[in-house]
Amino acid sequence: MLKGVLEGCVLEIINRGETYGYEITRRLNALGFTDVVEGTVYTILVRLEKNNLVDTEKKPSDMGPPRKFFVLNDAGREELRKFWEKWAFLSSKMNELKERER
Amino acid sequence: MLKGVLEGCVLEIINRGETYGYEITRRLNALGFTDVVEGTVYTILVRLEKNNLVDTEKKPSDMGPPRKFFVLNDAGREELRKFWEKWAFLSSKMNELKERER
DNA sequence: CCAACTACTTAGTGATACTATGTAGTGGTA
DNA sequence: TACCACTACATAGTATCACTAAGTAGTTGG
Structure with missing residues (x-):
């Protein structure tokens, strides 16, 4: 169920500050x-690096x-921006599907 | 991004009536x-049938x-019930992640 | 000194959706 | 009548993404 979502979560977490x-x-x-x-997580990070979406530094x-x-x-x-855009779309469509004809 | 979600959508659509x-x-x-x-869709339907979640009839x-x-x-x-439960969980967590610290 | 925690890496597998293609019935139209 | 568009199902092969499992290594406390 997390497929396609987890990578976005990782991007968002990184975006909040170097981690x-x-x-x-x-x-x-914790979430x-x-x-x-x-x-x-590491496989996702490897992918992000391979796709040149992140910069890295060893400390x-x-x-x-x-x-x-x-x-x-x-x-x-x-x-990340595109991810949240896609999420918003998916989310609204799922609610539409769920709430229709009750 | 649809991974794990599309099957739930198909279940929901079928649940609204034979189709x-x-x-x-x-x-x-259309959605x-x-x-x-x-x-x-057909590969999903084959899976649903294999997992004994649906009954079928040729007409x-x-x-x-x-x-x-x-x-x-x-x-x-x-x-289907479990699917919506999982969706609700995911959805709430994603909103939590998105809205935190703005 | 060793157990527990911190921290990274990667090979292999599994689940799920997408690509591409094929088959076949029906109806309209040129 | 020959063909095209639409309806309808099926499936082999591929890609993507996350999960499993195992390993390596530094640090700290008992």
Whole structure:
């Protein structure tokens, strides 16, 4: 059910400020997507990087291994904008379908 | 983006009354999902049948070849109920994500 | 020193939708 | 009557995206 949606969530989280995979995973979990695991998030991040939607930077951490931070670039912000546009469309159509003829 | 959602839409359309693949496709198109084609819908219908969520009946048509009509059975209605439940969850979480910190 | 937590990576699989193509009935029209 | 448009179903192959599972490695506390 998350297909096509999770990537948008990751973009949105990154857009709120530089962050890294492990933290993104925990934020998604906190949001309610409790069974999203690290592997899933990292594959999305690899895809985002491959598609040139993000810039990355390795930084040391106090808590463990170095973190790979992500920020959206212009293409990433445009992708995010399109994502919310598609979501709004889908959402409105689904409500239309759900509410019709009750 | 439709991944996991389209099957629910098809269940909902069938639940409104006995219908068949070609008509379901046109209804989805009319709803706004303009690039959903017959092939997509038929593969979903095959899946629904394989998973025993629908009952089927062939009936002649005035307009062309015989139609294969679908109705939801108990399992199908339960699946539909769960689908809307999941949609409501996803939808609320997405809004939460979208609206936070603006 | 080892368990728990932090943090990243990737190969393989599965679910779902899309592409492309084929078959066939019916009706209109040139 | 020959052809085209529309109706209607079917399916093999592909692509996309997320999930499973496993591994590597740094840090901290008991």
